[in-house]
Amino acid sequence: xxxxxxxxxxxxxxxxxxxxxxxxxxxxxxxxxxxxxxxxxxxxxxxxxxxxxxxxxxxxxxxxxxxxxxxxxxxxxxxxxxxxxxxxxxxxxxxxxxxxxxxxxxxxxxxxxxxxxxxxxxxxxxxxxxxxxxxxxxxxxxxxxxxxxxxxxxxxxxxxxxxxxxxxxxxxxxxxxxxxxxxxxxxxxxxxxxxxxxxxxxxxxxxxxxxxxxxxxxxxxxxxxxxxxxxxxxxxxxxxxxxxxxxxxxxxxxxxxxxxxxxxxxxxxxxxxxxxxxxxxxxxxxxxxxxxxxxxxxxxxxxxxxxxxxxxxxxxxxxxxxxxxxxxxxxxxxxx
Numbered sequence: 433x434x435x436x437x438x439x440x441x442x443x444x445x446x447x448x449x450x451x452x453x454x455x456x457x458x459x460x461x462x463x464x465x466x467x468x469x470x471x472x473x474x475x476x477x478x479x480x481x482x483x484x485x486x487x488x489x490x491x492x493x494x495x496x497x498x499x500x501x502x503x504x505x506x507x508x509x510x511x512x513x514x515x516x517x518x519x520x521x522x523x524x525x526x527x528x529x530x531x532x533x534x535x536x537x538x539x540x541x542x543x544x545x546x547x548x549x550x551x552x553x554x555x556x557x558x559x560x561x562x563x564x565x566x567x568x569x570x571x572x573x574x575x576x577x578x579x580x581x582x583x584x585x586x587x588x589x590x591x592x593x594x595x596x597x598x599x600x601x602x603x604x605x606x607x608x609x610x611x612x613x614x615x616x617x618x619x620x621x622x623x624x625x626x627x628x629x630x631x632x633x634x635x636x637x638x639x640x641x642x643x644x645x646x647x648x649x650x651x652x653x654x655x656x657x658x659x660x661x662x663x664x665x666x667x668x669x670x671x672x673x674x675x676x677x678x679x680x681x682x683x684x685x686x687x688x689x690x691x692x693x694x695x696x697x698x699x700x701x702x703x704x705x706x707x708x709x710x711x712x713x714x715x716x717x718x719x720x721x722x723x724x725x726x727x728x729x730x731x732x733x734x735x736x737x738x739x740x741x742x743x744x745x746x747x748x749x750x751x752x753x754x755x756x757x758x759x760x761x762x763x764x765x766x767x768x
Contacts, residue, residue: 445479447492449513450752458484458748465489465500467508484748485565487693488727499731504577505589507689511731518735518754519714522767524706525630526698526734529641529648530568531721531742534655535618537568540647542613543603547595548579551587565743569722571642571674571691572596597677604650619655626760627667633768636669638701640718642691645673670705672697693727698734717754717767723747737763 443456453459462480464471470491472480479492489500490513497513530536541559544567549557559567559579566578576592606612630637641648652664652671661667674691678684690696702708702716710733718729721742726749729736738744738753750756757763 445481447479447481447490447497447513448495449497449515450490450492451515453481453751455481457751458745459751460484460486460748462489465491466502467500469500470498482748483723483727483752484746485723487570487724487747488731488749499727501693501727501731503689504574504581505689509694511695513731514713514733516730516733516735516754517714518717518767520767522635522715522717523712524636524638524702524708524716525767526638526640526701526716526718526729528718528720528722528725529639529651530643532719532725532739533620533623533639534651535620536616536651539603539613539616540643541567543596543599544575544579546599547576547592548583550595550599551580551592552584557583565723565746569642569692569724569743569747571688572644572677573688574691593677597679600647604647607654608650617651617654619659620760622760623655624659624661626764627661629764629768631667636706637667638706639664639668639671640697640701641673642687642697642724643673644677644687645675646677648673670701672701672705692722692724693731695728695732698728698732702732702734719763720744723749726752737766 443454444452445455446452460482462482465480466489470477470480476493477491478494480489482489491498499511499513502508527533545559549555567575573589576596577589580587580589580592603612607616656662656664674687675685698718708716713733716734717737718734719737720726720729721739723744726736726738726744730752735754738756740756740758744750755766
């Protein structure tokens, strides 16, 4: 009996760089990667597993593992998988925005729903529960492309983006004027105490979001206003967003093709924004409530802590978390 077969019987599979992963937490065993580049038993490939949502596939060899991140827009990528661990004292805590710091997922899913409803000319259109893992945690274009493939394949993501930004700007303007959708952005319970505790211990804090700046910054600004914490740009040691959308007549920035679960947002805020060398990455943790975010932290080489009320369990990425917590109090007990 091979080592790999024995691992599967025990519901545990061991992958270099990832360690022992339980296969009963949503991971799926594959014979080949979705792009057909690698197959089990060929060219040194020992095992292939995928997250439950299929967003990331891990290709294991005897001494290393590669991660394949697919793309609804046609630009997939492979990344090396590095082992992670949490070493104290921590110097940096990186935090997701939507869901982790601010309750806003329902609002943005509503914007996606409005956009698709207008795109197909059906004001009664509603997303289903099965759609939720695919319209949260990724980039705007990935969300829209998923909906187009399922509901209106004759349409284009470019057409959908027109509606998306029309609704986004309308709603953001209304919220900033004080008459927008109620409870659109609610700070997560315990956020203020958590952030202030990190500050008091001189731990640097980075805010990381796949959201575009024009939709992300009003969220954290609204949350800080609610918490009487002043200007978030002055509080956080670094903030990174997906930048600005590419539109006719205006320059955009990179962000739609490189969001979570790609590692670049987390890698850039740590290395460029906070000056943390890759060799010091074990003193950095990331906190996320989405499967895409957990994968992004993991591929950037950091230790991920998952929040239990997001879509981590549903996306099959719980086994990628170093810790899995219910609230900020639990996280503090682990990292301090």
